[in-house]
Amino acid sequence: MPASPRPHHIPSLRSIGQAQPFATAEEAWFWTMSALIARHEGARIVAGLGTTQRPCEPDDVVKCLDRLYRQRRVDLSHARVLRRWGERGVPPNPRFAEERSAAALWREAMSRLEWPLRIKGIVAGGLPA
Numbered sequence: 001m002p003a004s005p006r007p008h009h010i011p012s013l014r015s016i017g018q019a020q021p022f023a024t025a026e027e028a029w030f031w032t033m034s035a036l037i038a039r040h041e042g043a044r045i046v047a048g049l050g051t052t053q054r055p056c057e058p059d060d061v062v063k064c065l066d067r068l069y070r071q072r073r074v075d076l077s078h079a080r081v082l083r084r085w086g087e088r089g090v091p092p093n094p095r096f097a098e099e100r101s102a103a104a105l106w107r108e109a110m111s112r113l114e115w116p117l118r119i120k121g122i123v124a125g126g127l128p129a
Contacts, residue, residue, distance in 0.1 A: 064116040081102045082109055
């Protein structure tokens with residue numbers, strides 16, 4: 001009877017206590033967009049293999065944004081700005097006239113996304129004492 005093939009790598013789950021939350025919603029968003037772009041380009045995302053253990057998967061951040069959308073706290077214009085500037089890896093700069101409206105939408109979206117991400121432990125800070 002042939003031996004069953006052994007996988008090259010079996011991921012082990014580390015304690016959630018070792019996970020490092022993001023400092024801000026913006027940092028979480030840029031990380032999410034980087035992961036989504038990598039996934040789109042064919043990379044296999046495997047939990048626990050990055051340089052920093054995070055308390056979520058990229059889809060968890062997207063789900064928070066989707067929930068805000070369904071609650072009508074953000075709209076498609078917010079989502080478009082988040083996608084466009086998230087792909088670029090920098091926020092829009094309000095000092096440039098052509099980026100001013102995008103910067104306002106970016107700030108609104110980030111301020112609305114911050115709280116749900118804090119509650120879930122994705123962004124540091126958690127609930128107020």
